[in-house]
Amino acid sequence: MAIDVSTTPAPAPAPPAAERLTGRARLVLLVLCAAQFMVALDFSVLNVALPVLGKDLGMTRSGLQWAVTAFALPSGGFLLLFGRIADLVGRRKLFLTGLAVFGAASLVATFAWNQEVFLTGRALQGLGAAVIVPTGMSLLTTTFPEGPQRDRALGISGTLLSLGFTVGMVLGGVMTDTLGWRSTMGLLGGAAVVVIALAPGLLTESRHPERPRLDIPGAVTVTGGLLAMIYALSTAAQRGFGHADVVVSLVLGIALLAAFVFVESRSDAPLVSLPMLKRRTVAWGNLGGLVTFSMMSTVVFVLTLYFQEVLHLSSFRTGLIFGVQGLASVVAGMAAPKVIGRFGARRVLVGSLLAQGLFIAAMLGLGADSGIWLATVAVSVASMAHLGAIISYGLTVTSGVPDAEQGLATGLVTTTQQVGMTVGIPLLGVLATTPADLFSGVRAVLGISAAVLVGTAVLVAAALRRGGRDRGRDL
Structure with missing residues (x-):
């Protein structure tokens, strides 16, 4: 990390300058974060549009799940593979390829004339996302040196990742009501075109120096x-x-x-170094990431049911509540790098998991006919803690990993993200939808989510307690 650590008076101002991002670095970060935001948006922008989409394309209610599953399967299943291929053939090259596939697939989904064509487009979107996410993250971690610059870059990236999921829920409803469901897919295609136009002139190629066989x-x-x-x-x-x-x-x-x-x-x-997986920072850091993503996505899902089917709020008012949650995430993303710099990524990870669990537990006080303010405040604070967990677990896993293996490390991080966002709702969401009393099901999911988060915080704290400093020590 190129920071002047001299103790002489003259170079003393150098560290703050070195921590600041140059104009070009800001543009690189903008492009990489835009790609990550685009993928996060794709996870949620279609959810509100599913009933309208199903009627238009002749999909049954049970068949609507494939609009989500067709994207989730390749986006989660191929992450590790493409993360490693990027190490070998070039991260920039594969990143641009993934953007092209994602953009073309979005256009296929936009103009689909039947469900088969639409699902094909969704599957290809997922395949493009499986390329974009690990290559974009590894480009970020190899572009920004470990330390304050990487902390800040990952903070911005994590904020936009969380914000993209929330914005997608709000934007999807507005666009479906005003422009039709096809506009949500067209938006993603247009975003991909913009990123493709900017990326080649800003990103430099990087790959594993030894080019080992796959x-x-x-x-x-x-x-x-x-x-x-x-x-x-x-x-x-x-x-x-x-x-x-x-x-x-x-x-x-x-x-x-x-x-x-x-x-x-x-x-x-x-493909995966087992000794790397045996490091406490990698194993327990990824467990923290898996739990924070799976529990938060589930909580957002059941709160959507609570607001609209228990309290009978409109889609617009529900969107406003999640908009507050999104703003809270932005604030947390701005503050997280400074907090991590002071207390260390591991402590922030444990504290964030604990706080997320406690504020989700606070929502057990929701009523069947009241609770809007409690839910709004609690989910917003829980989302701030969730953002802290996202950033700190990524730093915990990737800190100290050589550039040659950053594609592998970030592939593990992003696989955890995608799998966490995919499995939480099927595992726990069904508990909210199967009981005759939906409100009781929502409370059950909130209680389980809170318990899992608090329990994970305790386990991660115990496992990492004997570790050294947050950066660079092989455990």
């Missing part, structure tokens, strides 16, 4: 395992965990992931 058996087993697990968990909410294809997919996913561990332990050039 671990094909590892790629097949981990990709197949993730695809099977995500499919099972995504469809369980609709069909139940006892349905044959869900059970078969779960068993297949577990078997393939177990085979992946076996293959990697014997590979000369593994």
